[in-house]
Structure formats: C-alpha cells, structure tokens
Amino acid sequence: MNQGSARYASTGYRAQKGTAVVGRSKPEQFKITECRVKGTCTVGPTDKLSFGLSDVQLENPVGQQSRVQLHDIPNDEPKKSLWYIIPVD
Numbered sequence: 001m002n003q004g005s006a007r008y009a010s011t012g013y014r015a016q017k018g019t020a021v022v023g024r025s026k027p028e029q030f031k032i033t034e035c036r037v038k039g040t041c042t043v044g045p046t047d048k049l050s051f052g053l054s055d056v057q058l059e060n061p062v063g064q065q066s067r068v069q070l071h072d073i074p075n076d077e078p079k080k081s082l083w084y085i086i087p088v089d
Helices: none
Strands: 007-012 022-024 030-036 042-045 049-052 069-072
Touching: none
Parallel strands: none
Antiparallel strands: 007 022, 030 042, 042 049, 049 069
16 A cells, blocks of 8 residues: 555556556555565565566666566576565654
8 A cells, every 4th residue: 555645556456467557546466576686575456467567667777767667477487576575653
C-alpha cells in the first residue's frame, strides 16, 4: 500500500503477462514466494506471473519512474523479478 495516496498494487481481474501493475483503492491478494537469494522474493497474482521491470528500466537513474508489469516467473530468478519486503512503521 502506498500510504501517501491510499492506493494498493493492483493487476485487475484475470491479469496476463505484460499487464501493468497500477494503484487502485481496492486491495488485492498476491502470492509472495521466498527465493534462493537471501532476503528476496517474487510477488505476483499467480504461481506463474510476478511483478517485474523491463530490462531497459533496470538502468533508470534513481528518481525516474519505472513501470512495473507482470512477467513469467523465470527459473533463474533474474534481478528484474526479485523484490525486497521492507517493513515500515
């Protein structure tokens, strides 16, 4: 949840590969799966899709907005699909 705007990550109903992850007011459930890389996980609506960035967006300078969309969950867990869950107060 983005506390500043009261928006939740959302992929909508029956999302497919390439669907953008957007902010909406209604919460959705996502599957969080721990990965081999310590402290990382994949996040997605199904066992086969996860949130990810395109290869171009991995090189964005800090502060530029990146678009998150759904990707196939790869066997080798590339960095574009790995996420850190950081608790906040």
